[in-house]
Amino acid sequence: MSDTSFLDWPFFESRHRELAAALEEWCVTHLPVDHVDVDAACRTLVVALGAGGWLTHSGAGEGERLDIRTLSLIRETLARHDGLADFAFAMQGLGMGAVSLFGTTEQREWLERTRAGKAIAGFMLTEPGAGSDVAATATVAERVSGGWRLSGEKTYISNGGIADVYVVLARTGEAPGAKGLSAFLMPADAPGLSVVDRIDVMAPHPLAHLRMDGVVLPETALIDKTGEGxxxxxxxxxxxxxxxxxxxxxxxxxxxxxxxxxxxxxxxxxxxxxxxxxxxxxxxxxxxxxxxxxxxxxxxxxxxxxxxxxxxxxxxxxxxxxxxxxxxxxxxxxxxxxxxxxxxxxxxxxxxxxxxxxxxxxxxxxxxxxxxxxxxx
The missing domain is CATH 1.20.140.10 (Butyryl-CoA Dehydrogenase, subunit A, domain 3)
Structure with missing residues (x-):
């Protein structure tokens, strides 16, 4: 049994200690899962985490704030039992983080689905030529009648190929560099979005290189305002x-x-x-x-x-x-x-x-x- 004395530190409230104990009990019963088919394992984990109520903590409901101590406790506990379970939980939060913090009521319908384990989220940020340097993003979003057309490539995208919805960062050109980027909500079945390649890594996780070839999104796909990406x-x-x-x-x-x-x-x-x-x-x-x-x-x-x-x-x-x-x-x-x-x-x-x-x-x-x-x- 791992040391849990840190839960008595003044950083935590009783609700955090109760959550940690309940999650530990859940993990002992449900983890680890079979990793032979990583995609299937992740889908299973998302459903199970949703059914257990744990994914409600991955995003903030209307008028709520993300509790970072809760997020951290959940990730620490899941990772101790099964790294893929941590990955599945984390990507539901990170993938829809922009919607959780900045999304409209309409966009938040996707968030409620990911929080329930009924949809899988992805965050399309990294590109072949823009990793740590996000300001070098080359994916372009052009205004068209009624919305936006996105073209470009993203790589090392977690949940790439199995996600139901992505948040994608693209250049809208309000200014050079970082000030000319915007964020969009993109369903995985949007015409023009394709998987170029699945990426195998030393600790297997669903990763992919994705291409957007003229993906058209409605105006309502824009998260917050242009230039705020x-x-x-x-x-x-x-x-x-x-x-x-x-x-x-x-x-x-x-x-x-x-x-x-x-x-x-x-x-x-x-x-x-x-x-x-x-x-x-x-x-x-x-x-x-x-x-x-x-x-x-x-x-x-x-x-x-x-x-x-x-x-x-x-x-x-x-x-x-x-x-x-x-x-x-x-x-x-x-x-x-x-x-x-x-x-x-x-x-x-x-x-x-x-x-x-x-x-x-x-x-x-x-x-x-x-x-x-x-x-x-």
Whole structure:
């Protein structure tokens, strides 16, 4: 059983502790799922998470605000049990984050479907020539009679190929760079949208390279106003970056749990846990986990208290938690010896799962830039 003493920290309220306990019980019953068919697994997870009521927390209802502590607790708990379950939950939130924060009543009909587990969401941001540099987005949205026509390509899109609806960032040209971008809500069955390629990665998730070849959307597809796309995207990431750190924290906690079991096993010469060097490694792992948790839930608490932006806090949480989790998991693999790199071992799976978190939603070096600029301005 993972350490839950952090739930007594002053960042949390009784409702958070009750949610964490209920979700833990749900996870023990429902996770992990069979990952042989990743697309099918994700669809199953979305339905199950919706039926369990957990996806209601992935977006904010009319007049509500996203609770970042709740989002973070859910991601940490799901990730500790099943990385794909965390992915399925997170993408329902991130995919519809723009609608949750800026959408119209009509657009929010899609949000209610994703919150119920009746539709799968995707966020079309990254392009072949625009990853960390969102301002370099080349996808174009042109005004046409009654709406917009979108042309361009997006890649490494989570839920690409299985999503029912996407939020897409495109250039509308009000100004150069970041100021000329807008956000649109696009159904997956829109004529002209196609899957160029499915992308296989080391920890399997539904990813795709998508193309928009003259996709026509109605005026009502525009989220907020033209030229606000970059602000919308950064606001969404501001809300969800601490939760990426929380997912990494869940992976790290599971790695420490597995390591404790491993080093505690009886051996003719005594358990590995008797060796001081091993104890030192365990201490370092625990230290990194608590430090990451403090940064994550500090950021989440600050946002939940009403802060307009938490760019610095979110960057610190995401950067430290993902980098620290990589180190914790690496040590867990080391403590397992040869078994640590055997396919199918929990720590081997965690080793593959954690790596992408240091890249997506702002790579580690991007987070360093965010933190440095907050010090220099």
């Amino acid at each position: 970059f602000k919308i995207a950064m606001t969404v990431l501001d809300h969800f970056r601490p939760t990426v750190g929380a997912a990494a924290l869940g992976f790290a906690r599971r790695a420490l749990d597995e390591a404790l079991v491993r080093v505690g096993r009886a051996r003719p010469s005594g358990p590995l846990a008797d060796y001081q060097m091993v104890q030192g490694h365990l201490a370092d792992m625990a230290l990194k986990i608590d430090a990451a948790a403090l940064l994550i839930y500090r950021a989440a608490w600050v946002k939940d208290q009403g802060a307009a932006r938490i760019s610095r806090e979110a960057a610190m949480a995401k950067l430290y938690a993902t980098e620290a989790a990589q180190e914790v998991i690496d040590m867990a693999v080391q403590l397992h010896g040869g078994d640590g790199v055997r396919t199918g071992m929990p720590v081997e799976n965690l080793y593959r799962e954690i790596r992408a978190l240091r890249i997506y939603e702002g790579a580690s070096d991007v987070q360093r830039l965010v933190i440095a600029r907050s010090l220099l301005t």
